[in-house]
Amino acid sequence: MSEINLERRIKRQAWVPEHRFFAVTTPGLEPLCAAELRALGAGEVLPEAGGVNFSAKLELAVAANLWLRTAGRVWLRLKDFRVRRWEDLLRQADSIPWEIFIAPDVPLNILVALNESNLKHTGRIAEVVGKAAAKRMREVGLTPPVPAQPGDESAQRLQVRGADRRASISLDMSGAHLHKRGWRAQGGLAPLREDLAAALLQHCGYDGTQPLLDPMCGSGTLVIEAAAMARGLPPGLGRAFAFESWPCHREAAWNYMKRQAQEQALAAPPATIMGRDSNREAVELARHNAELARVEQGVGLEAKDFFKAEPPAGPGLLVINPPYGKRLGSVRQAQSLVKRLGKRLAQAYAGWRCGVVLYRPEWADLLSLTDTKAVTAPFGGLKVTLLSGTVPPK
Ligand SMILES: C[S@@+](CC[C@H](N)C(=O)[O-])C[C@H]1O[C@@H](n2cnc3c(N)ncnc32)[C@H](O)[C@@H]1O
Structure with a gap:
């Protein structure tokens, strides 16, 4: 695929549309995180146990990673769909423009979480989604990412969640847990998170x-x-984020966002x-x-x-x-x-x-x-x- 073509699609599919996101929180902190998201300008902010759903353009979600003080991680929901049969997962995984979000050189860690789901067999689900991503990347002339080694904290997390008749495929924007601000040398005896x-x-x-x-x-x-x-x-000024390795990442805009935050502080x-x-x-x-x-x-x-x-x-x-x-x-x-x-x-x-x-x-x-x-x-x-x-x- 030509550079120009990819750039156009990145704009059209990553930066222009509104996406759905999920900010994970420690249970109990959802209302505080929801208030932070509203203050940042996120839409449809809906807390649920363990986190907050919101909708926003990608740029706002990037800012949320930088600014959220009470969240642990932000997931970008690539797909959220009804599952009746196995083929529904295949079709949805095949329709994701993986090359926009997944870097060929970052190992991929596919996590599967099922709760009374129509989908069964976590290993097979991970395999199917991994294959869909690899197929798409090869089709556009890119090398698919290798599967992550167990415990590789720098790997890109991809999560398939199934609950009852719904399922979602989400990509981790944050990387290390957001409570890791990037400054702590050693904890002391009993540091508060x-x-x-x-x-x-x-x-x-x-x-x-x-x-x-x-x-x-x-x-x-x-x-x-x-x-x-x-x-x-912002709490995230001194740390790295998973989205910084995404092909759609805009380095100059990101540096500008951080510089502006510093200048306004x-x-x-x-x-x-x-x-x-x-x-x-x-x-x-x-x-x-x-x-x-x-x-x-x-x-x-x-x-x-x-x-x-x-x-x-x-x-x-x-x-x-x-x-x-x-x-x-x-x-x-x-x-x-x-x-x-x-x-x-x-x-x-x-x-x-x-x-x-x-x-x-x-x-x-x-x-x-x-x-x-x-x-x-x-x-x-x-x-x-x-x-x-x-x-x-x-
Ligand atoms: C649970 S730790 C606080 C951890 C801290 N919030 C952090 O994140 O690192 C409790 C602290 O209380 C201090 N401490 C205990 N008795 C104290 C006292 N009478 N006056 C002042 N500090 C005291 C201890 O030295 C210890 O550092």
Whole structure:
């Protein structure tokens, strides 16, 4: 196929039409991710368990990969169809313009997920779809991609999902999980995942204009997410995405999108962002991570014990991911720490908004916050509660 012909088809089939997408989220974070997608301008934003469906042009979905803070991955739905018989899958797989989306030199990892589906035999489904892609690529004079080796994280994921009488064929736009922002050197003892940190901040209504304190900052995840949000920096600036290898990818437009985001970002957060930890090494690691994430400007980091330190000027938002029983210390210690936390908040932080990661929902009562809202989400084999509330006046 001539270059011009391919370019025309790329425009007509990839960039001009609206497509359907699915942003995967940690269960519980769907409403937050849906709000992020609406703010980006996505259409038909429909949350369901484990993610959010939306429709958009490809350019907006590229921006969604760059900007979404609470999503794990974005799938482009190449086909969504009714399945009555096996031939329906063959016909749909054959009708995909694979050469527009699949790079010949990136191994292909075909995943199949079936739930009470009319389709059976996952191995055969993967084979049929892989063959359809290979046939089409050969027809247009390209070498088909090789199948991915198990565990190859750089492979292009392609997913066939079947549920009841419907099936879909989707291509992963993101590559590595989106919580991997590209800056983390090492985790510290028990880092919070970045999507949950962003979710806690969003759940508390954080917009960067109020002072922020994380008094047990560990490796700095919450302050780094807060600094990026406060300055309007996209979380994906420092990482690679699967769509960058697609034949339809527009490198110049993508670089322009990133450059523009950087130029429009504030040079520093509009209000103070402070991270503290009683462990000096944790503070050093947080400082190092903030530098790697390029958000150290306007972020204060200090070695201080929460129970002895005075609050910074406020009131503002205090976010905290205290140690918990499973990974650090015992459950009983963690519970008594939450109790002490509640007392210290009442004593010194009247009027502050709080966002707390709790490993037992019933511990919320120990904090005596008012105006509380909770979101639960799985994390590290546990179900954590992201609690927001206000410390009542004295
Ligand atoms: C679960 S970790 C926080 C992880 C952090 N959110 C991150 O993403 O890396 C809890 C942190 O609380 C700190 N810590 C425990 N007791 C403290 C205290 N009394 N004052 C300040 N920090 C404390 C620990 O040193 C540890 O770094």
